[in-house]
Amino acid sequence: MHIHLIEDDGKLRGELVKLLEREGYRCTFEEEFEDTARRALAAGADLILLDVNLPGEDGYGVCREIRRHSDVPVLVVTSRSTELDELMSMQLGADDFIVKPYHPQILLAHIAAVLKRAGKPDADRAQYKGVTLHAAQGRAAYAGRETELTKNEQKILSYLLRHAGRIVSRDELMQALWQSDVFVDDNTLTVNVNRLRRKLEEIGAADFITTKRGQGYQI
Amino acid sequence: MRLRAFLKDKWTFLLCQAGMVALLVALLIGLHFPAAGVAFFGACLLAVSAAGLMAEFFRKRRFYRALAASLERLDQKQYLALVLETPDFAEGEILCDVLRQTGKAAQDELAALRQRQAEYHEYIEAWIHEVKIPIACADLLCENHPGELADSLREELERIERYVEQALYYARSVHVEQDYSVRELRLDTLVKAAVKKHARSLIARNTQLQFDGLEQTVYCDPKWLDFILGQLIANSLQYTAGTPRLTFCARESGDAVLLQLRDNGAGIPPEDLPRVFDKGFTGENGRRRGKSTGIGLYLCSRLCRKLHLQLTAASTPGEGTTMTIAFPKDSRSLLQD
Numbered sequence: 001m002h003i004h005l006i007e008d009d010g011k012l013r014g015e016l017v018k019l020l021e022r023e024g025y026r027c028t029f030e031e032e033f034e035d036t037a038r039r040a041l042a043a044g045a046d047l048i049l050l051d052v053n054l055p056g057e058d059g060y061g062v063c064r065e066i067r068r069h070s071d072v073p074v075l076v077v078t079s080r081s082t083e084l085d086e087l088m089s090m091q092l093g094a095d096d097f098i099v100k101p102y103h104p105q106i107l108l109a110h111i112a113a114v115l116k117r118a119g120k121p122d123a124d125r126a127q128y129k130g131v132t133l134h135a136a137q138g139r140a141a142y143a144g145r146e147t148e149l150t151k152n153e154q155k156i157l158s159y160l161l162r163h164a165g166r167i168v169s170r171d172e173l174m175q176a177l178w179q180s181d182v183f184v185d186d187n188t189l190t191v192n193v194n195r196l197r198r199k200l201e202e203i204g205a206a207d208f209i210t211t212k213r214g215q216g217y218q219i
Numbered sequence: 220m221r222l223r224a225f226l227k228d229k230w231t232f233l234l235c236q237a238g239m240v241a242l243l244v245a246l247l248i249g250l251h252f253p254a255a256g257v258a259f260f261g262a263c264l265l266a267v268s269a270a271g272l273m274a275e276f277f278r279k280r281r282f283y284r285a286l287a288a289s290l291e292r293l294d295q296k297q298y299l300a301l302v303l304e305t306p307d308f309a310e311g312e313i314l315c316d317v318l319r320q321t322g323k324a325a326q327d328e329l330a331a332l333r334q335r336q337a338e339y340h341e342y343i344e345a346w347i348h349e350v351k352i353p354i355a356c357a358d359l360l361c362e363n364h365p366g367e368l369a370d371s372l373r374e375e376l377e378r379i380e381r382y383v384e385q386a387l388y389y390a391r392s393v394h395v396e397q398d399y400s401v402r403e404l405r406l407d408t409l410v411k412a413a414v415k416k417h418a419r420s421l422i423a424r425n426t427q428l429q430f431d432g433l434e435q436t437v438y439c440d441p442k443w444l445d446f447i448l449g450q451l452i453a454n455s456l457q458y459t460a461g462t463p464r465l466t467f468c469a470r471e472s473g474d475a476v477l478l479q480l481r482d483n484g485a486g487i488p489p490e491d492l493p494r495v496f497d498k499g500f501t502g503e504n505g506r507r508r509g510k511s512t513g514i515g516l517y518l519c520s521r522l523c524r525k526l527h528l529q530l531t532a533a534s535t536p537g538e539g540t541t542m543t544i545a546f547p548k549d550s551r552s553l554l555q556d
Contacts, residue, residue: 009352015359022363053348079348082398086442101355101380104362106415169365171422178418181411183428 001115004045005029006036006062007077008055016049019104024162025111033057037065041072046120047111051077052089060088067093073118075110077102109179128164128219131205133157145203152182153196156189160209160219169216193217225276236268275308282306297325340390347387354380377420381453388446389518395525399440406478407433409441410467413448424456424463431468435476437546443522447530450515451480451542458504458540459484475529475545486536495532496520 003025007013010031017027028043030036033054040048040062048066052059063074076089079100089097095114098107126133132141138154139146149157159176160168170189177184184192193209200208210218226233240261247257282304289302300322303315357376361369391398410433414421421428456463459482466481487495491502499513516532523530529545 009356012352012356012359015356015363018363019359079351084398100351101358103416103419104359105418109415171370171419172365174422175418178422179415183411183414183430185427186425 001047001120002026002028002043002045003111004040004043004048006033006040006048006054006059007051008033008053009051019108020111023108037062037069040066041070045072047073047075047115047118049075049077049111050094052085053079060092063089063092063094073114073120075114105175105179126158126161128161129205129208131157131161131200131208131219133161140200140203142200142203142205142208147199147203149196149199150192152177152184152188152192153199155180155182156192156196160217164219167212167216167218173217222276225279226272229272236265240264240268278306278308279311282308282311297322297329340393343390344387347383347390350383354383373419374423381449384446384449385514385518388443388522389514392518392522392525395443395522399443399526401438401440404437404439404441404444405433406435406437406469406476409444410448410478413445413452414467416445417449417452420456421452421463421465424459426456426463426465429464429466429468431466433467433469433478435469435471435478437476437478439526439528439546443526447519447522447544448480450519454515454542455480455482455484455540458482458486472545474548476548478544478546479541481539481541483539486538486540487532487534488536489534492532492534496530 001024003020005013005016005027007016007029013029017029020027028045030039033056036054036057040050050059050063050066052063054062059076059078063076066072066074073095074093075096075098076094077098077100078085078089086097095118096110098110102110126135130142133139133149133154134141135154135158138149138151140149140157141147155177156173159173170186174184174186174189177189197209200206208219212218243264244257244261247260248254252260285304286299290296290299293299293302300315300319303318305312305315354376358373361373361376407430410430414428452465455465461483464483467479468481469476469478471477485504487502487504491500491504494500495502496516496519497513498517500517501513520530523544527547529543529547531543531545532540533543534540
């Protein structure tokens with residue numbers, strides 16, 4: 001999945017690229033803000049992240065220009081949360097609107113939601129070390145055997161698969177779950193992870209999720 | 220203007236008149252005019268003087284009465300000079316002139332102050348939007364460089380962010396009317412969005428959440444409501460020592476939909492309860508924790524009033540606090556197309 005960034009603050013842009021690449025997105029960006037819309041379109045991204053407060057160019061104009069030529073999803077970022085800004089963004093055809101300072105997890109949730117709405121479901125990494133998550137059927141499979149997962153277990157497994165190999169802290173996991181409307185607390189998370197482990201063990205994937213003491217989980 | 224006051228002002232003139240009449244009468248008597256004639260002549264003189272005085276009294280009284288009535292009628296008394304009619308006597312003209320000049324000076328001063336305030340206001344809003352960029356950047360830096368330092372720094376960043384947001388909404392609360400649009404909202408969407416926004420601090424405190432009956436629809440401006448909910452959530456966290464348990468529930472009550480946020484925090488002592496929405500009031504809890512500014516709840520209740528909502532607090536010390544926002548059912552009529 002390819003995201004094109006239109007953001008004038010160099011440092012912020014750099015960190016955004018890091019964040020998005022870590023989440024498995026490919027990123028391109030603008031450094032000069034002339035003819036931005038045409039260049040953004042030429043990048044051929046799956047989603048354009050547009051900061052409307054640009055130097056020298058009207059961000060809303062860019063948004064309108066992009067929409068005139070293409071229906072690529074546009075997520076507008078602004079540091080102003082006035083009614084006018086939101087109205088402008090929506091009327092000019094932006095797909096979503098987010099206000100700075102956004103929490104990284106919220107930004108990621110918005111990006112995923114926009115992509116999903118645009119019919120470009122996030123190409124979740126659904127497989128790791130032989131364990132496959134079939135999100136549509138709510139099942140996990142390993143070596144030809146399958147097990148049914150609850151919604152919470154699916155979300156947990158999906159997040160771990162997405163960040164395979166990396167240690168995921170419990171707080172991070174909980175934040176990601178909360179962003180998808182699963183408001184688990186610490187105890188519930190433990191219960192859910194243990195149940196998920198047991199189910200994976202039943203189909204032969206024992207010790208798939210390891211606990212890193214004081215740090216979190218890793219697959 | 221009372222007649223007695225008018226005459227009192229005229230006492231030198233009256234004295235001179237009386238003296239003059241007495242002189243004339245004495246002169247005529249000395250010249251052996253018949254007494255009846257002298258009396259008639261004296262009476263005539265007095266009558267003419269009285270008539271002149273009365274004419275002056277009524278003219279002045281008309282002017283001062285009109286002046287008093289204008290003053291009474293005006294909402295903004297400083298505009299009095301603009302509605303004055305110039306009278307036809309010298310003292311009145313001087314008074315009018317003075318009033319006009321002082322009025323104009325006051326107007327100019329006021330206009331300059333307003334201008335300065337508007338400029339400052341504009342600067343504050345622009346500044347807040349500027350400062351959000353480094354905050355967002357620092358936030359991303361923490362996300363990209365996980366670790367103990369990042370976690371700790373992030374907590375501080377959240378505090379900065381909360382203060383910045385408070386400042387922004389405080390600045391904006393002056394003209395809610397200009398930035399306000401009522402929409403049909405589901406309470407669960409609204410509450411969950413607010414919870415997600417504060418996910419990090421809620422999770423860091425291992426908060427247990429409960430939602431109950433939030434399938435109600437209300438009519439309000441989402442942006443302001445989101446801010447109010449955020450302030451209430453932050454307050455609950457601040458005044459809860461152990462594991463926070465927050466319950467969001469909604470129910471209908473008479474002609475309103477009530478949204479309640481219940482916590483299991485320290486609670487508010489009954490003597491503090493009536494004043495928690497006062498500006499600058501920190502109360503027993505605030506003083507003990509020493510981090511209270513007394514602005515959060517004040518701002519919330521002021522915004523609620525402007526949004527036609529009612530914010531109330533109930534509490535049992537030691538058990539928790541319940542904040543209630545009442546959405547009047549007829550607020551549907553506020554819905555703009």
